[in-house]
Amino acid sequence: MSRHTIELNQLRHFVVVAEELSFRRAALRLNITQPPLSRQIALLEHTLGTQLFDRTNRAIRLTPAGRRLLLEATDILTRTETAMLAVRQAARGKAGEIKIGFVPSACIEVIPQITRRLRDRMPDVTVTLCEVMTAEGIEMLQAGSLDLGIIRLPRRSPGLPLEKLWSEPFILAAPRNHPLLAQRKITLDDLHEIDFIGYSKERGGFLAEVVEGFLSARGISPNTLYAVAQSHTVMALVNEGFGVALVPRSNGRIAMANTVMRDIDLPADDLHSDLYLALRPNQPEPLLRDVAELIRAELTPHILPRPKE
Incomplete structure (x- = not known):
């Protein structure tokens, strides 16, 4: 030859x-x-x-x-x-692989929403999803094993630029036969000394600080029977009749048969659940910039508090 x-x-x-x-x-x-x-x-x-x-x-x-x-x-x-x-x-930033880390509470509404939009708008991009806690996600971003993180606001400066990506108000989750549900209007005062399911400070730290800080500042002290890390566990305990809970609105998507979701007279501008966008350090390539921009366009219109008109 x-x-x-x-x-x-x-x-x-x-x-x-x-x-x-x-x-x-x-x-x-x-x-x-x-x-x-x-x-x-x-x-x-x-x-x-x-x-x-x-x-x-x-x-x-x-x-x-x-x-x-x-x-x-x-x-x-x-x-x-x-x-x-x-x-x-x-x-051109239209194909490749992106690794997204996210805190568990983002899996209810945010992650399905952005993955659906990515598949519609950028079908040649392979998206790898990784469930992380905030501290773990920051470490993985800094090490380069994640490209993008959807996390809570950390207690210490992460050394990464953060931008608020998503906010949602809190609503009340209650067992179907709970006496509060007989009221036409449920107020914040109604939660004082009532059996309550809260968030753990160790694992559900962000939500625990937000909810407990809000109630304490207004002199409301519910009878917290259990404090747990994840929204799924909160909802399961409410469903079993142990008490009521204040949960981010998206938790209504995972409500069980014995749980009723009700609006409560809360100032949304003062009590809301926030998620933040973080990118791995160094200059991102076009694909990562385009994915981040698509996610921003999809989610940031929901940020609270809303600008005054």
Whole structure:
């Protein structure tokens, strides 16, 4: 076999000739003259050390080696075009892989919302989701094992730029037969000394600080029977009738059969559940910038408190 290499252009010319079974028609299709086309095919045959076409005065047809090369060449050219398209899309921020870390409370509404939008708007981007606590997410961002984080506001400065991404008001979750539900209007004072499910300061720290700080500042002291980390556990305990809870509005999506969600007279501008967007350090590539911008456009209109008109 010759030491010459096979060029993609030779394979393209070969495929057209094989499809047309005519050098004349193939040359027209390729917008070249017939002699250089014939030379390209002859050089390809020389490089491969085998004849690819049986030629007669009337027609040409593929040899067994030519039929095999047609299959391989078609596959090579298809994969080459796919690779080139993927590279161009990646350069424009339209393809690639993004690893998103998120705190568990974001999984109820925020993560489904943004992953749906990413699939609709950027279908060639592979999204890897990773559930993290805020401190863990910051460490992974700093180490480069996450590209983007949707986290709570940390107690200490993370050394990363943070921007508020999402806010939602709190509502009341109560067992279906709870006496409070008989009231036409439920007020904050109604929670004083009532059996209550709260958030753990150790694991559900952000929500614990927000809810407890808000109630304490207004002199409201519910009878907290349990303090747990995750919203799913809060909702399960409410569903079993242990008490009521103040939960972010999105928790209504995971309410169980024995749970009723009710609005309560709370100032949304003072009590809201917030999520923050953090990007890994260093200059982000176009793909990460585009994904972050899409997420901002999807979620930031919901930020509380709303500007005064």
